[in-house]
Amino acid sequence: xxxCKTSKEISGMGHSMKRKEDVRFLHxxxxxxxxxxxxxxxxxxxxxxxxxxxxxISIDITEAMKVPGVVAVVTGKDLEKYNLHWxxxxxxxxxxVLPTDKVMYQAQEVAxxxxxxxxxxxxxxxxxxxxxxxxxxxMDPYKSMNADAPILRTDKxxxxxxxxxxxxxxxxAKTDKVFNDAEVVVKQDMYIPRIHVASIETxxxxxxxxxxxxxxxxYMTTQAPHAIRTVIALVAGHVGLTxxxxxxxxxxxxGGFGGKVPVYPGYVIAIAVSFLTGKPVKWIEDRSExxxxxxFARDYHIxxxxxxxxxxxxxxxxxxxxxxxxxxxxxxxxxxxxLGLFSIATxxxxxNASYMEADAVYTNKPPGGVAYRCSFRVTEAVHAIERITDxxxxxxxxxxxxxxxxxxxxxxxxxxxxxxxxxxxxxxxxAGLRKAMEAIGYDExxxxxxxxxxKGELMGIGISTFTEVVGAGPSKDFDILGIKMFDxxxxxxxxxxxxxxxxxxxxxxxxxxxxxxxxxAEVLGIPAANIQIEEGDTDTAPYGLGTYASxxxxxxxxxAAVAARKLVDKARKIAAYLLEVSENDLDWEPGKFSVKGAxxxxxxxxxxxFAAYTNHPQGMQAGFEATHYYDxxxxxxxxxxxICVVDIDKETGGIHVRRFVAIDDCGHIINPMxxxxxxxxxxxxxxxxxxxxxxxxxxxxxxxxxxxxxYLVPTAVESPKWETGHVVTPSPHHPIGAKGVGESxxxxxxxxxxxxxxxxLSPYGIKHMDIPVTPFKVWKALKEKGVV
Amino acid sequence: xxxxITKTFEVDFPIEQTWANLxxxxxxxxxxxxxxxxxxxxxxxxKGEVELKFGPVKAKYAGLINFLERDAVAHRMQLKGTGxxxxxKGGAEMKMEGKLNQKGTGTEVNITMExxxxxxxxxxxxxxxxxxxxxxxxxxxxxFKNQLKGKEVNNQLSAGSLVGGVVKGIFxx
Numbered sequence: 001x002x003x004c005k006t007s008k009e010i011s012g013m014g015h016s017m018k019r020k021e022d023v024r025f026l027h028x029x030x031x032x033x034x035x036x037x038x039x040x041x042x043x044x045x046x047x048x049x050x051x052x053x054x055x056x057i058s059i060d061i062t063e064a065m066k067v068p069g070v071v072a073v074v075t076g077k078d079l080e081k082y083n084l085h086w087x088x089x090x091x092x093x094x095x096x097v098l099p100t101d102k103v104m105y106q107a108q109e110v111a112x113x114x115x116x117x118x119x120x121x122x123x124x125x126x127x128x129x130x131x132x133x134x135x136x137x138x139m140d141p142y143k144s145m146n147a148d149a150p151i152l153r154t155d156k157x158x159x160x161x162x163x164x165x166x167x168x169x170x171x172x173a174k175t176d177k178v179f180n181d182a183e184v185v186v187k188q189d190m191y192i193p194r195i196h197v198a199s200i201e202t203x204x205x206x207x208x209x210x211x212x213x214x215x216x217x218x219y220m221t222t223q224a225p226h227a228i229r230t231v232i233a234l235v236a237g238h239v240g241l242t243x244x245x246x247x248x249x250x251x252x253x254x255g256g257f258g259g260k261v262p263v264y265p266g267y268v269i270a271i272a273v274s275f276l277t278g279k280p281v282k283w284i285e286d287r288s289e290x291x292x293x294x295x296f297a298r299d300y301h302i303x304x305x306x307x308x309x310x311x312x313x314x315x316x317x318x319x320x321x322x323x324x325x326x327x328x329x330x331x332x333x334x335x336x337x338x339l340g341l342f343s344i345a346t347x348x349x350x351x352n353a354s355y356m357e358a359d360a361v362y363t364n365k366p367p368g369g370v371a372y373r374c375s376f377r378v379t380e381a382v383h384a385i386e387r388i389t390d391x392x393x394x395x396x397x398x399x400x401x402x403x404x405x406x407x408x409x410x411x412x413x414x415x416x417x418x419x420x421x422x423x424x425x426x427x428x429x430x431a432g433l434r435k436a437m438e439a440i441g442y443d444e445x446x447x448x449x450x451x452x453x454x455k456g457e458l459m460g461i462g463i464s465t466f467t468e469v470v471g472a473g474p475s476k477d478f479d480i481l482g483i484k485m486f487d488x489x490x491x492x493x494x495x496x497x498x499x500x501x502x503x504x505x506x507x508x509x510x511x512x513x514x515x516x517x518x519x520x521a522e523v524l525g526i527p528a529a530n531i532q533i534e535e536g537d538t539d540t541a542p543y544g545l546g547t548y549a550s551x552x553x554x555x556x557x558x559x560a561a562v563a564a565r566k567l568v569d570k571a572r573k574i575a576a577y578l579l580e581v582s583e584n585d586l587d588w589e590p591g592k593f594s595v596k597g598a599x600x601x602x603x604x605x606x607x608x609x610f611a612a613y614t615n616h617p618q619g620m621q622a623g624f625e626a627t628h629y630y631d632x633x634x635x636x637x638x639x640x641x642x643i644c645v646v647d648i649d650k651e652t653g654g655i656h657v658r659r660f661v662a663i664d665d666c667g668h669i670i671n672p673m674x675x676x677x678x679x680x681x682x683x684x685x686x687x688x689x690x691x692x693x694x695x696x697x698x699x700x701x702x703x704x705x706x707x708x709x710x711y712l713v714p715t716a717v718e719s720p721k722w723e724t725g726h727v728v729t730p731s732p733h734h735p736i737g738a739k740g741v742g743e744s745x746x747x748x749x750x751x752x753x754x755x756x757x758x759x760x761l762s763p764y765g766i767k768h769m770d771i772p773v774t775p776f777k778v779w780k781a782l783k784e785k786g787v788v
Numbered sequence: 789x790x791x792x793i794t795k796t797f798e799v800d801f802p803i804e805q806t807w808a809n810l811x812x813x814x815x816x817x818x819x820x821x822x823x824x825x826x827x828x829x830x831x832x833x834x835k836g837e838v839e840l841k842f843g844p845v846k847a848k849y850a851g852l853i854n855f856l857e858r859d860a861v862a863h864r865m866q867l868k869g870t871g872x873x874x875x876x877k878g879g880a881e882m883k884m885e886g887k888l889n890q891k892g893t894g895t896e897v898n899i900t901m902e903x904x905x906x907x908x909x910x911x912x913x914x915x916x917x918x919x920x921x922x923x924x925x926x927x928x929x930x931x932f933k934n935q936l937k938g939k940e941v942n943n944q945l946s947a948g949s950l951v952g953g954v955v956k957g958i959f960x961x
Contacts, residue, residue, distance in 0.1 A: 050878030050907025106907070126875040134879065134906070288911070698789045698910070706911035 002669055002728075005522065006590050011529065012522030013736065016673035020529075021513045030252040033204045033221050038280040041206065042071065044270055045121035046283075047111040047128040048293065049103035052364040052701020053137035053152075056101055056110070060129040064113055067127050069120025074112040074273060076100035084272055086155075087235050089330040090262065090480055091338065093164070094155070095367055097265045097272075103132070104152065104327035105366045106701050107292035112269045114281065137364035137701035138162065141301065141324040144361045152327060152362045164329050164360035169343040169420045175355035178316035182307035186391045191770050192380045193694040194299040194324070194365070196291055197372045198713050199508075201254025203294060204284035205267050207274035214240060216274070217247045220267055223256045223506050224546025225249070227480060229538045231263055234481075236271065250536035256508035257685070258370040261332040261548050262295045292706045295332070295368025296695060299324040300380045304388040312398040314351045314407045319384055321358035323369070329360060331369030332548070333376050334478045334485060340376030341635075343420035344469045347385035348429050348639060349407040354419035364701050373685055373746040375470040375549035382466040383771075386751035390462075390758065391767060399446070400755070401437060404465050405430060411729070422469060424637045425739075426729040427665060432641035433465050435725060436663040440643045453763055458648035462756025463641070466748040470740040471554025471636040480545060486631045487555035488542035489563045491520060493624040495613040497606030498530040501563075504544010505556040506536045510742060511674045512552060516560050518670050519736060523564035524571075525591025525605045542627060550638075550740035553670065554731075559630035561735040566626040571608045577617040578603050636731045636739035640664045642752040648760045650788060653779030655691060655757060657720040662749070665727040667739035675741050676724055682745025684719045690750040692718070694772050790904035791921050797929055798896050801936050803863060803888050806895040809935055810886050811858045811865055818943050819931035820882075821924055823869075825853070832856075838871060840880065842920055845912045847873040849880045863888035878907010897932070901925055 006012030024030055061073040076098035079085040089095050098109055113124035138144045138152060144162040153159050179185060205220035222228050225248040233243035253260060266283045274281045285294070301322040308314045321339065325331065333340045339358045346354045371377065393403040408429040409416045416424040437443075445461050452459045475484035488504040501520055505512065517531035535541055544556060568588065575593035576583040579601055586593045594602035603611075612624040645659040662679055669675050692712040696704045705711040730737025750771060757773050758766060764785040769777060782788045799806055809815045813834055817825050822839035829835060832855040839848045851871025858865045869882045883902040888895050903921050910917070931941045 047876060050873070050876060052906075106911075128876065130876060132872075292911070700789065700904070700906050700910075702789055702906055702910035704789065704911060710915065 002672055006525065010521050010525055010527050010591055011518060012590060013518055013668060013670050015518065015671065017514055017518060017528055017671055019511050019514045019674065020517065021511065032201055032252050032254055033206065033219055034284050036206050036219055036251070038206060038208060041280040041282055042114050042116060042277065043118045043121045044273060044281050044283040045113050045125040046109050046266060046289070047113065047125045047130065048107045048289070049110050050106065051103060051132055051134050052106045053135045054103050054132035055135065056099060056103065057131040057133055059111055061111070063129060064124045064127040067120060067124040069115040069117050070113055070124040071116065072114040072273065072277070073124065073128060074098065074114065074269060079272060082239055082272065084236070084268065087263065087268055089328055089367070091329040091331050091333060092335070093329040095265070095328045095330055097268045105364050106703055107289065107366065109265045109269070112273065114273055139363055139365065139697050139699055139701055141322050141361045141363055144363050152364065162362040164325055164362060165338050166357070166359050167339045168357045170355040171353065171419070172355045175316050175318055175353040178353045179305070179307045179318065182315055183310045184392070184396055185305060185307050186388060186395045187303070187305045188388055188391050188768055190302050190304065190384065190387060190768065192298045192300045192302065192383055193771065194296045195372065195689050195693045196294070196296055196695055196711065197257040197259035197370065198291065198708070198711065199255030199257055199259055202285040202287060202290035203260060203264060203266065204282070205270050206280055206282045207270040208280040209271070209274040209278060211278040215245045216241055216271065217249065218271065219249045219251065221253055221260050222248065222250045223253070223260045223508060223548050225506055225536055225538050226504055226543045227483065227545055228263065230483065231481065232271065235268065239275070248538045250506050253506070253508035256548070257373045258297065258332065258548050259294055259372065260508065261370060261546070262330055262368065264294060287708060288706045291711055292703050293366055295330060295370040296326070296366060297368070297370050297372030298380060298689070302380065302384045304384045306388045306392045308392055308396070310396060312393065312396045312403045312406055314349045314392065316351060316353035317346060317385065317388065318354070319345055319356040321356070323358055323360040324363050324365065325360050325369055326365035326367040327362055328367040329369065330367035332371060334472055334480055335482070336477055337376060340371065340378070341469045342377040342381045344378055344422060344467060345381035345385050346418050346420055347389065348409060348465050348467045350409045350413065352419050356420070365697060371549050373682060373743050375468065375472065375743055378468055378743070379747045379750070382464070382747050383751050386464045386466060387754065387768070390755045394762065394767065400463050401433065401442060404433060404463065423634055424467060425634055425731050425733060427467065427637060427639045428727055428729050429465060429639060429641070432639060432663045432665055432727045435727060436641040436643045436661050439663070439723060439725060440645065440659060440661040442643065445645060458650055458760040460646045460648070460756040460758070460760025462644045462646070462752045462754065462759055464748050464752035464755065465641045466639060468638040468744050468747055469635050470550035470638060470743060471632055472549055472551050473635055474633060475631045483545065484631065485545050486629050487544040487551070487559055488627070488629045489556055489559035490542045490627040491560070491563050491567060491625065493526065493567065493609045495610055497526060497609045499526055500532045500534065501560065502534045502541040503556045504542050505547040505552040507547060510547065510552065510678070511671065515553070515670045515674060516557065519557055519560045520564045522590060522736070523561055524567055525589070550743040553738045553740045554636045554734060555630055555632055557738060558632065558735045559628045562630055563626040563628035566628065567624060570612070570624065571605060573620065574608045574611050574616060575603045578608070578611055633733050636667065636734060638664065638666045638739040638741060638744050640744050640748045642748050644752040644756040646753070646756040646760055648757065648778060650782060653775035653777070653782065655773065655775060655778060657687065657753065659723065660720050661723045661725070662745060663725045663727060664741060664744050665729055666741035666744065667731045667734065668728065668737035669726065670738060678742050679724050679745045680722050682743065683722050683749050684714055685746045686749025687718065687753060688714050689771050690753040691772050691774065789910045789917060790902060791917050792900065792902040793921055793925050794898070794900040795925060795929065796896060796898045798891055798894050799933055799936055800894045802893065803890045803895045806897065806936065807860065807863050807888055809932070810888065811860065813853070813855065815935060817853060818941055819928050819935060821927040821931070821943060824943065836869065838869065838880070840909065840920070842909055842912055842916050845909055847877045847909050849873055873907065878905065878909060880905050
């Protein structure tokens with residue numbers, strides 16, 4: 001049961017306040033990028049390469065320029081004149097804006113057509129004649145490492161192979177020794193395929209350059225407006241666009257999930273065209289462009305190993321990863337973490353030896369590696385540890401729930417130093433799994449399974465007990481392009497006691513306008529309904545690194561609480577002055593200071609704020625404002641215990657998710673209704689890769705499912721009934737004890753589903769299934785085993 | 789992406805007559821629905837066009853048709869067509885191998901068609917490519933037979949029947 005410290009009227013933390021932003025969304029009054037129309041605006045469309053790997057022999061724009069309405073066609077050669085044909089990626093690799101000599105993946109941008117209408121631009125893009133010399137692409141990351149593989153990045157002087165980076169974590173010697181001496185070792189190869197965030201709104205922008213004032217306003221779909229402003233200044237500073245002349249505005253966003261963190265070539269071309277023409281330029285992707293060319297997620301080939309004792313004690317883990325980054329490393333990770341936070345793969349278990357290594361390679365696929373609703377590769381890590389843990393439990397003949405209970409880090413062992421160096425802040429893994437087992441009726445389900453197996457029916461129960469790592473991050477380790485990953489809040493309380501608060505983050509549906517107001521209401525006692533939240537305009541919001549990787553509550557949420565506390569300190573001084581007592585003689589409850597022993601003598605926060613403008617003490621600054629840039633001392637470590645029950649049709653391979661229980665620990669909960677919504681959405685985005693989604697390429701580099709007809713995004717029809725619950729272990733270092741929840745369900749649910757499916761199939765000797773586990777794959781596996 | 793189909797059928801015409809049609813570029817190419825010859829480069833090389841339609845996506849490939857083999861003794865021919873779409877949707881390649889065998893008074897025709905497609909059509913049509921190729925092939929066989937009988941060849945890509953055939957192909961499985 002969630003305890004609320006504030007009244008419903010104030011609606012601080014713990015209240016299921018209805019989302020403030022939903023009023024405009026439900027009235028159709030949201031303002032998305034494609035709603036924006038500026039006078040004289042031009043439209044841009046992009047000619048893309050049909051080939052995955054080809055030399056560009058020539059680009060003929062003659063016919064395109066004849067299309068009525070087309071005003072310009074921009075190619076790589078045009079951008080080269082301004083040195084804008086290449087740009088840096090967030091991982092300090094380089095990416096083409098428009099190519100000058102060769103294309104590296106299917107659907108890569110080749111030319112941009114600018115026209116007075118969207119239709120003319122589309123007609124124009126088809127009229128651009130590009131002559132290619134097609135080359136055989138490298139689609140397999142293993143083959144990419146072969147000595148005879150063609151070197152893809154010929155633009156990099158001296159590059160002799162397709163290798164990008166090598167990365168290691170943990171203690172190799174110590175881990176190898178444990179493995180050598182171990183009674184039981186299990187090994188499993190697994191592939192986490194390339195998937196797409198497939199947000200409902202695609203990416204787009206309106207670049208509006210004002211020649212007279214040398215000022216650029218960039219309206220765009222971005223999760224990190226300030227970082228983008230700095231990137232634009234770094235890329236275009238040499239043509240006179242310096243940072244004070246750039247304003248980035250991120251309006252309402254129809255889903256981001258990490259896919260709206262990177263800078264795509266379309267944005268840069270639009271800026272360049274607006275800069276050259278002095279007119280606003282709109283670019284909006286269509287669905288297929290979004291699926292084919294925008295940053296992917298995952299694409300990790302993982303070899304996982306676990307060592308332990310015959311009676312089921314986990315002793316060590318080893319992981320080897322091959323990361324397929326496409327033609328450039330355009331991942332959105334903090335600089336020091338090329339493999340993201342994958343080293344959380346040691347999991348929720350008490351052992352002290354682990355070693356992991358990874359290599360990244362180039363292929364002829366689109367660039368990327370975004371943290372799709374996953375704080376930097378944690379989905380891959382959790383899949384690896386939770387699958388190998390189940391393999392180990394099966395090998396030693398232990399119930400997977402019992403094996404987990406026996407190996408969990410205990411509540412009193414926090415803070416826990418992991419074998420790869422993380423300091424887990426808090427958790428109660430036993431309580432979480434117990435609660436999930438009770439909710440789902442674990443013991444009865446196991447009995448039912450025994451009966452079903454006697455009848456030859458396939459039923460499986462799968463568990464995932466994961467530890468997340470979010471809230472990036474402490475400045476000593478975390479930066480993006482050198483900018484430390486703090487975040488910010490600025491609160492202004494007006495004389496009448498109503499507030500405006502601005503943040504460096506940017507909601508894409510997370511409900512910040514409500515939850516941030518509730519955090520401030522909790523601390524300050526001003527009703528959340530009277531606190532207006534603004535984000536996404538770099539001219540007004542304080543600098544921040546944006547919203548992704550479940551970092552908003554851990555960073556900006558903390559900043560809001562600390563800034564509000566600064567205001568409570570000021571309020572105390574004013575209250576003491578107004579009530580003519582010493583500060584120490586005052587009692588505070590959210591919204592009111594009263595005199596100790598004389599509670600009838602009190603001042604409300606609204607009275608105090610009014611006095612801050614009308615009757616403030618001499619020597620004190622007038623006004624009631626506070627700003628805070630929060631640099632978290634550690635990351636936060638949410639956790640979860642998920643159990644899934646599946647029934648499988650032997651004849652068709654059809655998988656029915658009968659039940660799914662998710663018990664999450666995200667620390668103190670700000671708004672239970674919003675958390676539940678986040679969990680529901682996240683779980684649905686968890687069954688997606690587990691059972692449906694995968695970007696498929698053939699050996700010629702064709703992406704074979706470039707529409708939502710073929711790329712299967714689960715809908716309400718495919719979603720089972722989600723049963724949710726909570727365990728609360730507050731983060732000890734976070735000002736309000738919150739941990740973040742947006743990503744836990746996406747990260748934690750795929751292995752629960754796969755473990756359930758493999759559990760169902762295990763009587764036939766099936767030990768592993770790669771995701772997405774489709775009915776066809778199940779049917780094939782059963783057929784191979786002679787079951788059907 | 790590549791798909792390959794082999795079919796064997798019989799015609800009631802002598803092998804030499806059948807060979808005359810199969811080995812004549814102007815006769816055999818027009819049996820491929822949507823295909824036409826636009827220019828003769830030399831004895832073995834022609835310029836031509838092929839139109840293909842996959843559901844909502846239409847592509848017109850302009851390119852070269854090259855006769856790799858025409859063996860009048862073994863009654864075997866091979867041709868290769870390569871082209872690119874005029875609107876940048878990608879490229880296509882078709883290899884066709886034909887072999888004739890005498891069968892009584894008639895002829896057994898053995899044909900293999902291998903179609904590979906790159907670009908937008910491969911993305912949109914990946915689920916349909918086998919069915920579409922099949923339909924194209926069936927239409928080719930009909931045209932080839934009709935041509936031998938001296939009937940008019942319908943070279944139009946019968947889009948309606950193609951879509952119908954594809955739908956049947958998908959749902960009829």
